[in-house]
Amino acid sequence: MSSHADSKPWTVPALAEAKRNGDKLVMLTAYDAGFARVLDANGVDLILIGDSLGMVVQGQDSTLPVTVADVVYHTTAVSRVLQRALLVADLPFGADATPERALDASLQLLRAGAEMVKIEGAGFKLDIIRHLVEREIPVCSHLGLTPQSVLRLGGYKVQGRGEAGELLRRQAREVAEAGASLLVLECVPTPLAAQVTAESSIPTIGIGAGPGCDGQVLVLHDFLGLDSGHRRPKFVKDFLAEGGSVAGAVRAYTDAVRAGTFPDAEHAYAS
Template identity: 45%
Template sequence: MTDTSKSANLRLRKNGRPISALTAYDYPTARLLDEAGVDLLLVGDSLGMVVLGFPDTTHVTMEHMLHHTAAVARAKPKALLLADLPIHSYDAPDQAVANAKLLAAAGADAVKLEGGVHQAGIIRAIVDAGIPVIGHLGMLPQRVVEEGGYRKKGKTPEQADELLRGAQAIVGAGVSAIVLESVVPKTAKLLTDSIPVPTIGIGCGDGNCDGEVAVVTDLIGSFPWFVPPFARPETDVAPLIRQAAGKYVARVSEG
């Protein structure tokens, strides 16, 4: 079941304390992050890469998202629980509403989808069904294959204008907040100052959005094989895991 009061609280933070958001894909991580006081837990389709070993998010299915959303929801977090709608799960309004309802039934308080002007009708349909929606503009991971890689967005006035039109369209459709990914700082600040709902940045520089979201594996160093250039690790657990496993192997081998 969705908790619309959590979404309302998120909306009120536009001019308040910055929003802290982290991804979570399983029960114990969700509990630990919630105990740390994180405002928003995102069951992101980034799980395709950092949990399931796919090269990008385009391999993630609704089954994957439902499985991991339910696991995080079992932690009963105080934080708002946001779940991504995976690629091709919201190609039409009826499909989008049906899949949003499935994520809500799995425990999501809100759903997130990528895109601007062309997604306004999809967003409106989900919101009209009683499920809060958070938008996602800038670099769109679900389009990485067709765009040929990950690129910064909003670098030219034309790109900035396009992003602003997209933000205004999805705000008009009813989003509660917008994630901005890999938008150049000047444009991220422009968008943040121009819309009435919070922006949550990743790779947008400091102080340009109303909050920040990070991938938890980047934060704790548990996926060392690829770390985005904008990531800021706070610890490095990969060597500790290798060390612990090595000690275990040695102890067992010694009999």
């Protein structure tokens, strides 16, 4: 069980403290007040308004059509009911194309109730991260499989294999140096994610990145075993079948993440 008091709201500095203490961070996506209330009451530490809403809520083929207004709408709904969890919101495709656009979108999200924004990628995004952090906007970075890059990547594939692993390690250092407070690693081989986590000065949150990360995240609909109309990734586990109810599923997930039993080898990529 996390040492962070259940009634104490999460803050950005508390995330770094959790990493130092070896406490696993539990994260799930949510898109409305009803589910957010259940997640918040049953031990979830961070809630992400993911641009995954394009695929699981709107029925889109990818996350690319999602707009800032879409994320603002769902952020507003979720933020109204949270008592404990820290709320992170995605900057959707194109919203972080320039520092000015990223700042404008981030301000909208913070005014809607977000406490941190998530940015995919490194490279020129390092300047975006610095621009936001210098203006007191906390940033979560996202490396590995970045869904907004699906057209360039040619699909949803494991990232960081072979020589690409060194690039990902470098990018992880760079986003932390740019000022990111949190790092999501998606679809990364377990050994690489564990190495990045060990080297990282900021907490890592894995999704298909093995148990060696400082925390885990899943998309709500995947976690509940709902058919989103897309192929189910290997790293997804149906916790509703195990928990018997939504609240029970959340408790089963939080317990498994904190105990280090999820993800296991069946729900991760060995290499």
